[in-house]
Amino acid sequence: MIKVLIYEDNQQLREGLGILISGSIGFQLTGAFGNCAEVEQQLDELKPDVVLMDIDMPMVNGIEGLRKIRAADSDVRVLMLTVFDDNENVFEAVKAGANGYLLKKTPPARLLEYIADVMEGGAPMTSSIATQVLNMVKSGNNAGTQDFDLSAREMDVLKLLVNGYSYKMVAAELFISIDTVRSHIKNVYEKLQVNSKSEAVAKALKTRLF
Incomplete structure (x- = not known):
């Protein structure tokens, strides 16, 4: 319920x-x-x-x-x-x-x-x-671009989060397990110094990661 x-x-x-x-x-x-x-x-x-x-x-x-x-x-x-x-x-x-x-x-x-x-x-x-x-991602209105040393796969996961994908959808899209998705997201949070998906999405937008 x-x-x-x-x-x-x-x-x-x-x-x-x-x-x-x-x-x-x-x-x-x-x-x-x-x-x-x-x-x-x-x-x-x-x-x-x-x-x-x-x-x-x-x-x-x-x-x-x-x-x-x-x-x-x-x-x-x-x-x-x-x-x-x-x-x-x-x-x-x-x-x-x-x-x-x-x-x-x-x-x-x-x-x-x-x-x-x-x-x-x-x-x-x-x-x-x-x-x-x-x-917003495409516009140049926010802070300068940073990469935070994210791997290519971590960037893929983050892009899908920005586009509204759930963990299950990310796993299906990238042909990886949900546990692997969680591992990538944990690394993304640590590198971006955030604690939640919404904070990660906001930081990705603000710093023009894509």
Whole structure:
């Protein structure tokens, strides 16, 4: 059972998402709120597996809410669910530790698949968001390129993480075992001096590794 917590200030959408989650086999709605001003307390009380987080909310916006979540819990998965697909919001969300970035127009059945995917180690992004990520990688707007002494295989693994692949998908794409994927990712984390997939993706984007 995947426990889901929702932050969305649009009441109609919030209620619709709540009905979708609570009415789907394998999912449990732990709470739904119109803002994330009390996110730390709610996270501690409700203990969700996945948080669906809007960006444009009153009092505390979703990216700041995400930062609060990461300060309190590095393990809970956070999927940004928003109308914004511009570079700035995508990059800020990734830097703040988002596990995925989805548009609100995502079909309900697909949203459930994305939630399940993020629980398996994926970093789901809708297609237009993935395009924005690729544009950020290609643009010269960030810091100078560094290689961090990553091997060719470690670079392959990191590129797939940036593109939203789960560990299982990376293993299938590169024809290696999941244990080998984990070993490569451990080395990537050590070389980039990060502690999570979202931090690794953010650093890859910021330093123009590709």
